[in-house]
Amino acid sequence: MTAYELDHVVLWVADPVRSARFYREVLGLEPLRLTEFTVGEAPFVSMRVGPGTVIDLTPLSVAPTLNAVPGAAGTAGHLVNHVCLAMAEEEFEALRGRLEAGGHRVTPDQRDSYGARGIAPRVFYFSDPDGNVLEARYYEE
Template identity: 60%
Template sequence: MGDATSLGGMTNPPVRLDHVVLWVADPAAAAGFYERMLGLEPLRVAEFTAGEAPFPSVRVNEETILDLAPLTLGARMPALPGAAGSAGHPVNHVCLSLPPDAFDALRARLAEHAVPMTDIGHDSFGARGRAPRNFYFRDPDGNVVEARHYG
Protein backbone atom coordinates (compact mmCIF):
# COMPACT_ATOMS: atom_id res chain seq x y z
CA MET A 1 0.00 0.00 0.00
CA GLY A 2 2.96 2.39 0.38
CA ASP A 3 3.05 5.69 2.23
CA ALA A 4 -0.26 7.02 0.96
CA THR A 5 -3.62 5.61 0.01
CA SER A 6 -5.92 6.71 -2.76
CA LEU A 7 -9.55 7.28 -1.99
CA GLY A 8 -11.70 8.54 -4.82
CA GLY A 9 -8.71 10.10 -6.56
CA MET A 10 -7.50 11.84 -3.39
CA THR A 11 -4.17 10.92 -1.86
CA ASN A 12 -4.23 10.69 1.94
CA PRO A 13 -1.49 9.92 4.44
CA PRO A 14 -1.74 6.49 6.11
CA VAL A 15 -4.18 6.40 9.00
CA ARG A 16 -3.26 4.64 12.21
CA LEU A 17 -5.28 3.95 15.33
CA ASP A 18 -3.99 6.24 18.08
CA HIS A 19 -6.30 5.39 21.00
CA VAL A 20 -9.66 4.03 22.10
CA VAL A 21 -11.40 5.40 25.20
CA LEU A 22 -13.11 2.87 27.46
CA TRP A 23 -15.49 3.98 30.24
CA VAL A 24 -14.55 2.33 33.53
CA ALA A 25 -15.64 2.58 37.17
CA ASP A 26 -12.11 2.36 38.64
CA PRO A 27 -9.40 3.40 36.18
CA ALA A 28 -6.47 2.24 38.34
CA ALA A 29 -8.08 -1.19 38.79
CA ALA A 30 -8.81 -1.37 35.06
CA ALA A 31 -5.16 -0.59 34.28
CA GLY A 32 -4.16 -3.41 36.64
CA PHE A 33 -6.51 -5.83 34.87
CA TYR A 34 -5.09 -5.02 31.43
CA GLU A 35 -1.54 -5.26 32.79
CA ARG A 36 -2.12 -8.64 34.51
CA MET A 37 -4.23 -10.27 31.80
CA LEU A 38 -2.71 -8.86 28.61
CA GLY A 39 0.68 -7.58 29.76
CA LEU A 40 -0.16 -4.04 28.59
CA GLU A 41 2.04 -1.33 30.06
CA PRO A 42 0.12 1.01 32.39
CA LEU A 43 0.65 4.73 31.75
CA ARG A 44 -0.05 7.68 34.08
CA VAL A 45 -1.59 5.55 36.84
CA ALA A 46 0.43 7.30 39.58
CA GLU A 47 -0.45 10.69 38.08
CA PHE A 48 -4.13 9.72 37.96
CA THR A 49 -4.22 8.52 41.57
CA ALA A 50 -2.45 11.74 42.62
CA GLY A 51 -5.11 13.80 40.82
CA GLU A 52 -2.61 15.10 38.25
CA ALA A 53 -4.09 13.33 35.19
CA PRO A 54 -7.78 12.91 34.30
CA PHE A 55 -7.34 9.20 33.49
CA PRO A 56 -4.65 6.55 33.02
CA SER A 57 -3.98 4.51 29.88
CA VAL A 58 -2.43 1.21 28.86
CA ARG A 59 -0.09 0.82 25.90
CA VAL A 60 -1.23 -1.67 23.23
CA ASN A 61 1.80 -1.08 20.97
CA GLU A 62 4.18 1.73 20.05
CA GLU A 63 1.37 3.62 18.28
CA THR A 64 -1.81 2.74 20.16
CA ILE A 65 -3.14 3.08 23.71
CA LEU A 66 -6.41 2.42 25.53
CA ASP A 67 -7.52 5.37 27.67
CA LEU A 68 -9.36 4.25 30.81
CA ALA A 69 -11.77 7.11 31.47
CA PRO A 70 -13.69 7.22 34.75
CA LEU A 71 -17.46 7.35 34.36
CA THR A 72 -17.39 10.52 36.49
CA LEU A 73 -15.59 12.29 33.63
CA GLY A 74 -18.87 12.16 31.72
CA ALA A 75 -20.11 15.25 33.54
CA ARG A 76 -17.55 17.28 31.57
CA MET A 77 -18.52 15.78 28.21
CA PRO A 78 -21.12 18.43 27.24
CA ALA A 79 -18.12 20.60 26.36
CA LEU A 80 -17.56 18.32 23.36
CA PRO A 81 -20.08 18.75 20.53
CA GLY A 82 -22.50 15.84 20.42
CA ALA A 83 -20.98 14.09 23.46
CA ALA A 84 -23.56 15.01 26.10
CA GLY A 85 -24.72 11.89 27.90
CA SER A 86 -22.07 9.68 26.30
CA ALA A 87 -20.42 8.51 29.55
CA GLY A 88 -20.82 4.78 29.62
CA HIS A 89 -22.13 4.66 26.05
CA PRO A 90 -21.40 1.13 24.90
CA VAL A 91 -18.84 0.21 22.33
CA ASN A 92 -19.58 -3.18 20.79
CA HIS A 93 -16.03 -4.43 21.37
CA VAL A 94 -12.32 -3.74 20.97
CA CYS A 95 -10.26 -6.38 19.16
CA LEU A 96 -6.64 -7.05 20.08
CA SER A 97 -4.38 -9.14 17.85
CA LEU A 98 -1.71 -11.27 19.53
CA PRO A 99 0.86 -13.82 18.37
CA PRO A 100 -0.47 -17.42 18.64
CA ASP A 101 1.51 -18.26 21.81
CA ALA A 102 0.38 -15.05 23.55
CA PHE A 103 -3.21 -15.83 22.50
CA ASP A 104 -2.99 -19.22 24.22
CA ALA A 105 -1.31 -17.71 27.30
CA LEU A 106 -4.03 -15.03 27.59
CA ARG A 107 -6.77 -17.65 27.42
CA ALA A 108 -5.02 -19.66 30.17
CA ARG A 109 -4.60 -16.54 32.41
CA LEU A 110 -8.25 -15.58 31.99
CA ALA A 111 -9.29 -19.13 32.90
CA GLU A 112 -7.00 -19.09 35.97
CA HIS A 113 -8.72 -15.89 37.13
CA ALA A 114 -12.21 -17.24 36.34
CA VAL A 115 -12.88 -14.55 33.73
CA PRO A 116 -15.76 -15.80 31.57
CA MET A 117 -14.99 -16.11 27.88
CA THR A 118 -16.56 -17.48 24.74
CA ASP A 119 -15.57 -20.64 22.97
CA ILE A 120 -12.89 -20.24 20.35
CA GLY A 121 -14.19 -19.05 17.00
CA HIS A 122 -12.52 -19.78 13.69
CA ASP A 123 -11.85 -17.92 10.46
CA SER A 124 -13.14 -14.49 11.51
CA PHE A 125 -12.35 -11.53 9.30
CA GLY A 126 -10.36 -8.55 10.58
CA ALA A 127 -7.86 -5.86 9.63
CA ARG A 128 -5.28 -8.38 8.43
CA GLY A 129 -7.67 -10.82 6.73
CA ARG A 130 -8.89 -14.10 8.18
CA ALA A 131 -7.84 -15.00 11.73
CA PRO A 132 -7.69 -18.72 12.45
CA ARG A 133 -8.84 -18.31 16.08
CA ASN A 134 -10.58 -15.70 18.21
CA PHE A 135 -12.60 -15.40 21.42
CA TYR A 136 -14.32 -12.74 23.50
CA PHE A 137 -14.22 -11.78 27.17
CA ARG A 138 -15.28 -8.84 29.32
CA ASP A 139 -13.09 -6.64 31.47
CA PRO A 140 -14.27 -5.89 35.03
CA ASP A 141 -16.31 -2.91 33.73
CA GLY A 142 -18.15 -4.99 31.14
CA ASN A 143 -16.21 -3.76 28.12
CA VAL A 144 -16.07 -6.58 25.58
CA VAL A 145 -12.62 -7.46 24.28
CA GLU A 146 -11.96 -9.80 21.37
CA ALA A 147 -8.60 -11.57 21.26
CA ARG A 148 -7.40 -13.06 18.00
CA HIS A 149 -4.29 -14.17 16.22
CA TYR A 150 -3.30 -14.35 12.60
CA GLY A 151 -1.19 -17.08 10.95
Protein backbone atom coordinates in the same frame (compact mmCIF):
# COMPACT_ATOMS: atom_id res chain seq x y z
CA MET B 1 -7.11 4.63 -0.09
CA THR B 2 -5.83 6.47 2.99
CA ALA B 3 -4.21 4.36 5.69
CA TYR B 4 -4.92 5.36 9.27
CA GLU B 5 -3.45 4.07 12.49
CA LEU B 6 -5.51 3.59 15.61
CA ASP B 7 -4.20 6.11 18.14
CA HIS B 8 -6.38 5.39 21.15
CA VAL B 9 -9.68 3.99 22.38
CA VAL B 10 -11.45 5.45 25.42
CA LEU B 11 -13.12 2.96 27.74
CA TRP B 12 -15.36 4.16 30.56
CA VAL B 13 -14.48 2.45 33.81
CA ALA B 14 -15.67 2.74 37.40
CA ASP B 15 -12.16 2.49 38.87
CA PRO B 16 -9.19 3.16 36.54
CA VAL B 17 -6.69 1.73 39.06
CA ARG B 18 -8.62 -1.56 39.30
CA SER B 19 -8.97 -1.68 35.52
CA ALA B 20 -5.27 -0.92 35.02
CA ARG B 21 -4.44 -3.87 37.28
CA PHE B 22 -6.63 -6.13 35.10
CA TYR B 23 -5.08 -4.90 31.85
CA ARG B 24 -1.56 -5.26 33.30
CA GLU B 25 -1.94 -8.62 35.06
CA VAL B 26 -4.22 -10.40 32.59
CA LEU B 27 -3.34 -8.81 29.25
CA GLY B 28 0.25 -7.81 30.03
CA LEU B 29 -0.23 -4.19 28.90
CA GLU B 30 2.00 -1.47 30.37
CA PRO B 31 0.20 1.25 32.35
CA LEU B 32 1.04 4.87 31.58
CA ARG B 33 0.42 7.77 33.99
CA LEU B 34 -0.93 5.45 36.70
CA THR B 35 0.99 7.23 39.46
CA GLU B 36 -0.01 10.61 38.08
CA PHE B 37 -3.67 9.53 38.07
CA THR B 38 -3.56 8.22 41.63
CA VAL B 39 -2.21 11.56 42.91
CA GLY B 40 -4.70 13.61 40.87
CA GLU B 41 -2.28 14.93 38.23
CA ALA B 42 -3.75 13.03 35.24
CA PRO B 43 -7.44 12.66 34.34
CA PHE B 44 -7.15 9.02 33.25
CA VAL B 45 -4.80 6.04 33.00
CA SER B 46 -3.55 4.79 29.64
CA MET B 47 -2.46 1.26 28.77
CA ARG B 48 0.16 0.78 26.04
CA VAL B 49 -1.16 -1.58 23.33
CA GLY B 50 1.57 -1.00 20.77
CA PRO B 51 4.11 1.68 19.82
CA GLY B 52 1.44 4.12 18.64
CA THR B 53 -1.73 2.86 20.34
CA VAL B 54 -3.14 3.13 23.85
CA ILE B 55 -6.38 2.34 25.65
CA ASP B 56 -7.46 5.20 27.90
CA LEU B 57 -9.21 4.03 31.07
CA THR B 58 -11.38 7.04 31.84
CA PRO B 59 -13.45 7.36 35.02
CA LEU B 60 -17.16 7.14 34.25
CA SER B 61 -17.61 9.99 36.72
CA VAL B 62 -16.24 12.47 34.13
CA ALA B 63 -18.71 11.46 31.39
CA PRO B 64 -21.06 14.40 32.04
CA THR B 65 -18.29 16.90 31.28
CA LEU B 66 -17.62 15.25 27.91
CA ASN B 67 -21.31 15.40 27.04
CA ALA B 68 -20.81 19.19 26.94
CA VAL B 69 -18.60 18.91 23.82
CA PRO B 70 -20.56 20.43 20.88
CA GLY B 71 -22.43 17.67 19.06
CA ALA B 72 -21.67 15.08 21.73
CA ALA B 73 -24.63 15.56 24.07
CA GLY B 74 -25.67 12.22 25.52
CA THR B 75 -22.85 10.23 23.93
CA ALA B 76 -20.27 10.08 26.72
CA GLY B 77 -20.29 7.10 29.04
CA HIS B 78 -21.61 4.48 26.62
CA LEU B 79 -19.68 1.26 26.26
CA VAL B 80 -18.26 0.39 22.87
CA ASN B 81 -19.32 -2.92 21.31
CA HIS B 82 -15.82 -4.37 21.63
CA VAL B 83 -12.13 -3.68 21.14
CA CYS B 84 -10.04 -6.27 19.31
CA LEU B 85 -6.45 -7.03 20.25
CA ALA B 86 -4.28 -8.97 17.79
CA MET B 87 -1.35 -10.97 19.09
CA ALA B 88 0.89 -13.92 18.30
CA GLU B 89 -0.69 -17.36 18.58
CA GLU B 90 1.45 -18.19 21.62
CA GLU B 91 0.19 -15.10 23.47
CA PHE B 92 -3.38 -15.88 22.36
CA GLU B 93 -3.14 -19.26 24.10
CA ALA B 94 -1.43 -17.78 27.16
CA LEU B 95 -4.07 -15.05 27.50
CA ARG B 96 -6.89 -17.59 27.36
CA GLY B 97 -5.11 -19.57 30.07
CA ARG B 98 -4.68 -16.51 32.33
CA LEU B 99 -8.31 -15.51 31.89
CA GLU B 100 -9.62 -18.99 32.65
CA ALA B 101 -7.24 -19.42 35.61
CA GLY B 102 -8.49 -16.09 37.00
CA GLY B 103 -12.12 -17.17 36.76
CA HIS B 104 -12.97 -14.83 33.87
CA ARG B 105 -15.63 -16.01 31.43
CA VAL B 106 -14.28 -16.62 27.92
CA THR B 107 -16.36 -17.44 24.85
CA PRO B 108 -15.66 -20.53 22.79
CA ASP B 109 -13.33 -19.90 19.86
CA GLN B 110 -14.80 -18.57 16.65
CA ARG B 111 -13.05 -19.57 13.47
CA ASP B 112 -11.98 -17.65 10.38
CA SER B 113 -12.93 -14.17 11.54
CA TYR B 114 -12.20 -11.23 9.25
CA GLY B 115 -10.19 -8.32 10.63
CA ALA B 116 -7.68 -5.61 9.73
CA ARG B 117 -5.07 -8.10 8.46
CA GLY B 118 -7.43 -10.56 6.78
CA ILE B 119 -8.72 -13.81 8.22
CA ALA B 120 -7.79 -14.77 11.78
CA PRO B 121 -8.01 -18.54 12.31
CA ARG B 122 -9.32 -18.23 15.89
CA VAL B 123 -10.79 -15.49 18.06
CA PHE B 124 -12.47 -15.35 21.46
CA TYR B 125 -14.20 -12.70 23.54
CA PHE B 126 -14.03 -11.74 27.20
CA SER B 127 -14.94 -8.76 29.40
CA ASP B 128 -12.94 -6.46 31.63
CA PRO B 129 -14.15 -5.69 35.18
CA ASP B 130 -16.41 -2.89 33.88
CA GLY B 131 -18.15 -4.99 31.23
CA ASN B 132 -16.16 -3.67 28.26
CA VAL B 133 -15.94 -6.52 25.77
CA LEU B 134 -12.55 -7.39 24.30
CA GLU B 135 -11.72 -9.74 21.46
CA ALA B 136 -8.43 -11.63 21.23
CA ARG B 137 -7.18 -12.91 17.88
CA TYR B 138 -4.07 -13.98 16.05
CA TYR B 139 -3.15 -14.08 12.39
CA GLU B 140 -1.06 -16.77 10.80
CA GLU B 141 2.28 -15.35 9.70
